[in-house]
Amino acid sequence: MPHLQDTPPIVLTIAGSDSGGGAGIQADIKAISATGGYACSVITAITSQNTQGVSAIHPVPTEHVASQLDAVFSDLQVIAVKVGMLADADIIRVVAKKIRQYQPQWLVVDPVMVATSGDLLLQRSAIESLKNELIPLADLITPNLPEAAALIGANTPTNEDQMGALIEPLRALQARAVLLKGGHLDQTSDSNDLLVTNHHSELIRSQRVVTTNTHGTGCTLSAAIASYLAQGHRLHKAACLAKQYLTQALTHADELDVGRGHGPVHHFFAGYSHVR
Template sequence: MPHSQDTTPIVLTIAGSDSGGGAGIQADIKAISATGSYACSVITAITSQNTLGVSAIHPVPLKHIESQLDAVFTDLNIIAVKVGMLADSDIIKVVADKIRQYQPKHLVVDPVMVATSGDLLLKRNAIDTLKRELLPLADLVTPNLPEGAALTGGDVPHDEDQMGAMIESLRALGAKAVLLKGGHLEQSDNSNDLLITPSASELIRAKRVMTGNTHGTGCTLSSAIASYLAHGNRLHKAVCLGKQYMTQAISHADELDIGAGHGPVHHFFCGFTNVR
């Protein structure tokens, strides 16, 4: 059932800041707002970043991450949480502890490891911590193909058959569901994602949009799904709605002219989309 309350559902994003505005906290807030929810945020790291890449990462002190989490959870009625860039093991542990403490209704984890530009955003020794502490708490984990390979210890898939071969390994991560994103299969005419639940798997299909302006796609999709969950949609519908929103945001990306590298998607391609 869709969200039935008169109040706008609140979605929290826990992620890093992108000074260029195309990914991270900035993309999350745009996507959550565009899909009809109220966005609040906890910043885990400050990146010096633009459409050309990431030049510096400064993790926020743990005590301040903790105090941000306490501030929003003790005052705001947070329905869904999206987690993005966490940078290191200590930050992952703090976030996981607070998720266990406050127990939001929905948790979507985008296991951000590498930026669109190829820059490493998660220290390699933190992957085990992520798998142990946070992923088992998640309603949905949204890895791209390199992230899926890093989480399972396998090879990066090069076609949809190889994506399917990862299903059991991804289920073993312990999340309620996994959305393995196929955007990296650039030779395909489609950009299909594989939704994996304990009892089934299904391709969520979309035609590939030919554009270089894809900065922040992972942040945007996971935030949109969290927003649609906050409105009361079941997981499958929230994923499908998020995928539709993402496809439109990419389709309209070339209407923007932002930076000299991988530009952002167009979050507000048709104004504010009220899903209620």
């Protein structure tokens, strides 16, 4: 049943900071807040970033990542955790260790590797650590097509048939479920995602929103899923609700005037009004 208490459920985002405010920790906090959760955060890296790209990445020392996690989990009743950018293998191992220690009810892992601008956000040497240490702990992983291909050593799909061929290799990663995001199939009029569990797969369909303001879409979707899971929705329902939320945030994205590159989605479209 959905969360019925007056107090919003607590959702922890573990990710990097985007100084431009469109992706990473900033997007996660906005998405969790807009969808009914209480957001807290652990920052794994500080990026110098805007809508045009990433100019620098500074990983947070592992001991401070660990101390942030201890501070949050020792005091706050975290229901769901969303994991985004982890930067390197040492940070991945620390996060996995703390997840095993504190055992939150839900773990959503967005295997962030490349920014919308094309900048690399995860050291290639860390991909094996992600696969071995963290993904097997996840209730859901949310790769886009290039990320899924990188995880299983395949070519990036260019159509839905090729997308479907990734199902079994992705199951072998041992997460409880996978939401394979099809947004990169931009030659189609739809933007469909494939929800894969141990014994079932299903397309979650939506109309493609035509906009260049797509910065932070992956962060936003996975954070919204974690928020809806924390509120008591089952996985399929949480994924559908998050997809609907993201579609609306993209639909309203052009109402914002942020930066000169790939602008952000409009997280607070529902309560936004111009101040004149």
